[in-house]
Amino acid sequence: MQDNVGQSIKRLESESKVSGELKYLSDLKLPGMLHCKALRSPYAHARIVRIDSQRAAKFSGVEGVLTRDDMVDNPHFDSHYGPVLKDQTVVALDKVRYVGDLVAAVAATRLDIAEEALDLIEVEYEELGAVFSFEEALAENAPLLHEQVSKPEHGFVDLADVNPVEGTNICTTFHLSKGDLEKGFQNSDFVFENVFTCPSAQHAALETLCAVARLERNGGLTIWSTVQNPFVIRDQIAELFHLPVSKVRVIALNIGGGYGSKLYPKLEPLVAALAWKTRKPVGLTLTREEVFQTITKHAAEIHLKTGVTREGRLLARQCRIYLDTGAYAEIGPRVAKKSGYTAAGPYNIPNIQIDSCLVYTNKVPAGAFRGFGVSQSAWAHESEMDLIARALQMDPLELRQKNLLEEGGEFATGEHVHSFGLRQCVERVASALQWGEKCPPPPQKHLARGKGMACLIKATITPSISSALVRLNEDGSATVYVGTADVGQGSDTIMAQIVSQELAIPVTHVQVVHSDTDLCLYDLTTSSSRSTFHMGRAVQLAAQDIRRQLACLAGRLWNCPVEEVLFANQGVRCVVNDVVHAASYRNLLSASFGIKGANLVGKGTVKTEAVQRNGEPLTSAFWFAGAGAAEVEVDRETGSVRVVRYASAADVGKAINPFFCEQQLKGGAITGIGLALMEQLVYQDGLLINPNFLDYNLARFLDIPEEIIPILVERAHEEGPYGAKGVGETALIPVAPAIANAIEDAVGVRVTDLPITPEKVLRALQEKEQKAQLLEGPTPGRS
Amino acid sequence: MGLNRFEYIEASSIPEASRFLADRPEEARIYAGGTSLLLLMKQRIARPAYLVNIKKIPGLRYIDKNDGTVRIGALTTHHDLEFSPLIRRWLPVISELEPEVANIRVRSTGTIGGNLGFAEPLTDLPPVLIAMDARIKVADESLERLLPLEHLFRGYYETSLRPQELITEIQVDLPAPFFGIKYLRFSMGSDKPLVGCAVGIRIDPESKLCVDARCVLGCVGPTPLRVREAEEALKGLPYRVNSSAKAARIAATACSPLTDLRATEEYKRAIVEVLMRRAVEEAFRRASSKLQG
C-alpha cells in the first residue's frame, strides 16, 4: 500500500488549506453570538481602587460587562485558576500585574460596540512599585506580585513537588545534583565560568488566539478554543464553574500554528464567564497586539561553571538558571523543571549541580515555547562547549565526541538513556557541512565564513497518558478519535497512516476526529513533541484491538485459528486446509452479525510512569537527541550575519512520514535563525514597545539559508509506534548556539546575549581590534 | 485595536478627489493602496473621518517612456515597478531594489504615490529617485505643477503638498551616458530598511573624472538627505579609495539618525559610512562600465 507508515504522503487537509475551505475558529459564527473585547491594564503594577462599569453596561448594544464585581462571592464560579498555581483570575480582582493584564471585558452585539464601550468603564488605579528584572524581583523588600498563591487540588502529578516561595517573587525552584561538584572542580585542570542570556520572544503563530463559549440548557458549557490541550482546559473550566467534566465540552478545530502559545487557559475562563453572565454565546479573537500581551517565551539568564581536564574531559558542571515567567506562573514551573533536567547538556559529566529559579516580574506571562526552556539552556551549554574547545585548542566536534552521552550512558538524572542516537546526529551534521574543511574565503574581503555546531538533549513530559478509539465502520472504513490537536504538524495524517498500516485500508478511508473532549478519550496534551509517540501508539493499539476482533470473527466464520488470519486490501484472508477464505471487512461484519450496521470499536491507551521497571527514575519516556550545524557569512564592516547553510539532524526513532519530519527540521531551523539573530521583546518601564510584526523582527524569506539539510536518524524506541519518537522541538534548540559558534569561527568574536544583532557583532569586532592594537603597543615613529 | 469609524468615498477623477479633500482639509485622507495608512489607523495614530479612495481614478497606473523621460503614474504599485520591462531596461536600479522593499503583500498593493505622499522616513524609493533628479507632478482641482521630488519632503510624515493636492505622476529623465547609480539598503529582520544610501556618479568619458555626483541617504533623518558636501568631495576626482572614504565619513557625520528599537544612532552612522563607501565604488564602476559599451 502506498500511503501507510514510512511514506511521505501529503497532509489530509492540505488542499482545503490551500483553497481556503478549511475553517479556523475565527470563522465560527454561532447564532446570536456576542463579540467580546477586553479592557487591559495600562499599568505594570497597580491596585484597583475603584471600577465602575455602569455606563458601559448601559451602552446600546452591550449585553454584559464582566468586572471583579462578578467574581466576588459568586456561588457559580470561582475567581482563581491556573494550571500549576492558582495565581490567575478571570479578570483582575485587587491588582493588575502587567501592562495588558485583564481588567474587565465587554460582550456586545458588535465588535466595534464592545470596543467603544471599553472607554466607558471607569477604573481608578493606585500605582505600585514594579519589578522588571531578575535583580529587581529578587531584591530584598522587592514589591511582591503575589502575596499568597494556592495550588489546585488535583494538579499535575509531575509537578506535585513544586511550590512557590512565600514572601518572595520566586515562583518555583528546581534542584538537581549528581556526584560531588566541588571535588569535580578540584580535579579539573581548567574551570570556565560564563553567563549567557536570552530575551523573551513571541511564538508568532499565524492564527491568533481565539475562544467561543456557549452556555448549554443543561447548565453545561461548550467551548471552542484554539487550544493544544483541550482536556486541560476542560478540567480547568469544570473546576472553575463547579461542573462535572461531562458537562464541559472543549473543541479545538484545526489550529493555525501553536508552538506552545496555545496551551493552558488563556481566553476560555473569560468567554465562559461572559457566556454565563449574558446567557448568550460569546466569542473573542485576539488581535496580534493582544497576543503579544498574552503569552511569551521565558527570558533567561544562565550562569555556567565547567571544570575540564587538559584532555578535554568534562568533570563538573554547575548551572544556575534564572527564568522570567512574567506576572503569572502559567506552565512556567514545568518549564523550569523540564529544562533543568537537561541544563548541563547531553554529556557524560560525573559531577553536576543544577539550580533553576523561576521568577515573577511585572511583564507579560511566559509559558510553553517550542523547546520548553531547553533552547535557553542549550544556548548556554553549547556556547560554552565552544569556548572551552577554543581555550583547549581542540576541535569543537572532537570535544563533543569525547564527552557525548552514549546509548546506555548515565544521565544527570541518574537514569540510563536508551534509543539515543546523539552521536549519529552530531557526526552527520558535521559531515553534511564538510566539517574540518575550511570555508573557502568569499571574494569580497569584508566577508568571512565560518562553521559551528551544537547538540541537545530534551525530555518529554512524563508521566502522561493518551487514549484513542478506532471505529471500524460497517463498510470497512475507519474513524479515529484522538484528543490530539492538529496544529499544522500533521497529526491527523500520522494517525491515519498508522490505522492504514494496521488495518490495511487506504488513508482516504480513514477519518480522524480530533480534539473534542466529548467525542475523544483523554489525552494530556499536544505538546512536548509527544503525540506521535503517545497518541500514535495508542492509535496503533486501538487498531490492533480491532484486528484481534476481526480475527476472532473470521476464525469463527471459517473455523480457523485466529493467529492465521491475515489482513490485506481492506479485508481478511485465511487458508484452511488449502482452501482460501477471504472477505472484505464489510462482508465479514455483515456475515458475522447478520445485519448491516455492526461496528467494531478498538481502544488503546499509553500511560508512562515516573519509575522504570528496574527502579531507576524515568524523567522522560524517551529522550530527544539532535544536532545542528551552521555555516555563516559575517560582514566585518556591518556585523551582519547570513546563514549560508544549515544542517539539522534529529533522532526520530522511526519516520512515519519522513517529509513531515523534514518539515519540522526545516521549520525549526528557520524559526531558530530568527530567534538567534533578531527576535526579542523590548520593554520600556514595563510597557512592551514592539508588540507587532513591524517592530518585532522575525526571520523572513530572504533570511532563509540557501540550503537547509534535514537529516533523519532512526534509532527505534521499543515503546514508540514502529519505533517512532518525537521531532517537533528538537530542531529549534541547537540553532542559536550553532550560529554563535560559527560566527566565532568566522571572525573570532563571541556574543553571549541573544539575539546576535549586527550591532553586537560589530561592537565585538571593534573591541577585538582595539585590544589587538593595545597588545601591539604604540607603532614606532608615533609617540 | 480596530479602526475608527470613517466614511469611505470613491473618487472617479482627480478634480473630484481634490474637491473633496479641499472641503475637509483636516478630516479627509487619500487612500491609495492603504498599506501605510491602515497601519496608522489601526494604531489610532491617524483617525481620518473620510477616506478618499483614488484607486478607481482611471489613467493613473502606467509606466511610459517618451522624450527621454520615464513617467510613472501615481497608482503604479511596487509590484508593477518590480516586473516592468521598461523599468528594467531604463531604470534598472529600481528593478534591483524592489524585490527587497517591504514584503510581497505590501508590494502588490502599495503604490508609488503613497510611498512618496506618506513621507515616511523608512523607505527606499525617495533616495534613489532623488539621486536621479526625479520630479513629481502634483494636481489639484484645476491646476498642475511640477516640482523636484527633493522639495516634497518637509519632515517626518510631512510633505509640502497642500491638503487638496495629489501626486499624479513621477518623472525621471533617462540617465545621461556615463552615469552610474547604486542603491544599497541595510535591513535586519524587518521589512523596512534601517539605512538606505543612493549614489549616482557621472564621469567624463575621456578623463574618467567624476563630473557630477548625487549622494542621498534614507532613514537617517526626518527626510531623505542629500549630502552635498559628500558630492563635492567626489567631484573632479577619479575613483579612489580615499575620496570615497572621505565622502562616506562626511555622510556619516551629516545625517541625524535616532537611536531606536532596531539600532543605536552610533551604529546607524557606522552603517551609513560603510554603505556610502560601497555605493560610491559601485556607482563609479557602473559609470565606467558604460565606457566599454
Ligand SMILES: Cc1cc2nc3c(=O)[nH]c(=O)nc-3n(C[C@H](O)[C@H](O)[C@H](O)COP(=O)(O)OP(=O)(O)OC[C@H]3O[C@@H](n4cnc5c(N)ncnc54)[C@H](O)[C@@H]3O)c2cc1C
Ligand atoms: C510593512 C511595511 C513595510 C514597508 N517597507 C518598505 C520598504 O522597505 N521600502 C519602502 O520604500 N517602503 C516600504 N513601505 C512603505 C510602502 O512603500 C508604502 O506602504 C506604500 O508604497 C504606500 O502606498 P499605498 O498606496 O499603500 O499608500 P496609502 O497607505 O494608501 O497612503 C499612504 C499615505 O500617502 C498618502 N497618499 C497616497 N497616495 C497619494 C497620492 N497620490 N498623492 C498624495 N498623497 C498620497 C495618503 O493620504 C496616506 O497618507 C512599507 C510599508 C509597510 C506597511
